[in-house]
Amino acid sequence: MKIPFNKPYMTGKELWNISQAHASGHLAGDGQFTKKCSAWLEQRIGSRKALLTHSCTAALEIAAILADLRPGDEVIMPSYTFVSTSNAFVLRGARPVFVDIRPDTMNIDETKIEAAITERTKAIVPVHYAGVACEMDVIMDIARRHDLLVIEDAAQGIMSTYKGRALGSIGHLAALSFHETKNIISGEGGALLINDAAFAERAEIIREKGTNRSQFFRGQVDKYTWVDIGSSYLPGEIVAAFLWAQMEEADAINRRRLDIWDRYHAAFATLEGDGKVVRPVLPQDCTHNAHMYYLMFPDLAARTRVIERLKARGVQTVFHYIPLHSSPVGKELGRAAADMRNTDRAGECLLRLPLWLGLEEQLDEVIAEVRSAILEG
Numbered sequence: 343m344k345i346p347f348n349k350p351y352m353t354g355k356e357l358w359n360i361s362q363a364h365a366s367g368h369l370a371g372d373g374q375f376t377k378k379c380s381a382w383l384e385q386r387i388g389s390r391k392a393l394l395t396h397s398c399t400a401a402l403e404i405a406a407i408l409a410d411l412r413p414g415d416e417v418i419m420p421s422y423t424f425v426s427t428s429n430a431f432v433l434r435g436a437r438p439v440f441v442d443i444r445p446d447t448m449n450i451d452e453t454k455i456e457a458a459i460t461e462r463t464k465a466i467v468p469v470h471y472a473g474v475a476c477e478m479d480v481i482m483d484i485a486r487r488h489d490l491l492v493i494e495d496a497a498q499g500i501m502s503t504y505k506g507r508a509l510g511s512i513g514h515l516a517a518l519s520f521h522e523t524k525n526i527i528s529g530e531g532g533a534l535l536i537n538d539a540a541f542a543e544r545a546e547i548i549r550e551k552g553t554n555r556s557q558f559f560r561g562q563v564d565k566y567t568w569v570d571i572g573s574s575y576l577p578g579e580i581v582a583a584f585l586w587a588q589m590e591e592a593d594a595i596n597r598r599r600l601d602i603w604d605r606y607h608a609a610f611a612t613l614e615g616d617g618k619v620v621r622p623v624l625p626q627d628c629t630h631n632a633h634m635y636y637l638m639f640p641d642l643a644a645r646t647r648v649i650e651r652l653k654a655r656g657v658q659t660v661f662h663y664i665p666l667h668s669s670p671v672g673k674e675l676g677r678a679a680a681d682m683r684n685t686d687r688a689g690e691c692l693l694r695l696p697l698w699l700g701l702e703e704q705l706d707e708v709i710a711e712v713r714s715a716i717l718e719g
């Protein structure tokens with residue numbers, strides 16, 4: 343058996359769309375395909391405005407510029423996340439303040455956020471791990487009371503909901519990823535979602551190298567010029583054309599992923615009952631997008647044994663993250679707000695299983711291999 347951890351799904355329509363972009367002669371950003379994709383996001387997520395970017399990292403960087411951070415300002419976030427969550431703010435001179443995660447969802451523990459707030463705190467960045475929502479009502483309430491900005495890292499959260507609201511529609515700003523390891527893909531790609539209209543105009547300018555080019559093309563100004571700091575954050579039309587093929591099939595992709603997730607979940611129920619593993623927890627009032635299936639092992643040694651055994655049988659599994667508070671840069675530029683025990687535990691004990699469209703046919707075999715790798719003790 344040879345089962346990779348990830349295999350990018352293609353709908354079959356991508357190359358046709360790219361040929362259409364090619365035929366149109368518009369290859370730079372913000373052409374017809376970009377417009378279709380951003381309209382889809384605005385409609386499906388309910389954001390005021392969606393701006394396609396070349397990555398989620400880029401969207402987070404725009405959000406960090408919009409947050410108007412001064413050197414030494416603090417941004418609260420989990421340590422159990424991908425480096426981009428933190429890098430975007432560090433690039434503005436801000437200091438990440440890491441808060442521990444909840445042991446059930448692996449999301450930032452909302453009950454520990456308030457104790458991490460200081461005079462320098464400017465923003466909170468909740469990360470919806472595995473596409474399962476953070477406790478957003480509590481987080482938004484804390485932000486309101488302390489006058490903080492909330493930027494959702496919804497890189498993994500497209501099409502998931504929290505109390506009926508789409509992830510990415512709740513914070514002032516949010517970032518999505520279309521990296522090939524995510525649910526809806528364009529190789530590299532992302533989007534900035536703007537829910538607080540006050541940020542819309544400036545976001546557009548920052549994304550267009552600090553120019554008012556978008557206003558110029560809408561006829562709102564008669565020449566375009568350098569009006570703010572910025573960079574080149576937009577994807578070309580070839581990428582947007584690819585992405586549009588995926589968005590058109592987003593509901594079917596989501597359903598198929600959920601089927602795989604449900605089969606895994608049912609298959610490992612008895613192992614959980616026997617205390618061998620702990621399965622993911624889904625809070626009530628949340629729907630998820632089957633971005634990831636993971637198991638928690640009792641300790642690092644147990645996880646390592648299972649990884650090695652599965653590797654020998656051709657099944658690739660991966661773990662993450664090395665918590666940011668224990669990484670070289672995180673130690674130098676950030677600080678842990680308090681005890682990080684759940685973060686450290688997830689970093690040592692969590693294992694992600696393969697989950698991609700097309701795996702269905704071999705899923706029973708994969709499940710059998712995982713089960714026997716665990717039961718060997």
Ligand SMILES: *Cc1c(COP(=O)(O)O)cnc(C)c1O
Pocket residue numbers: 396397398399400423424426427469495497498518519520521530531532
């Ligand atoms: C994938 C991911 C990112 C980065 O996305 P890119 O599109 O690769 O820049 C950021 N944060 C989280 C939580 C992610 O999972």
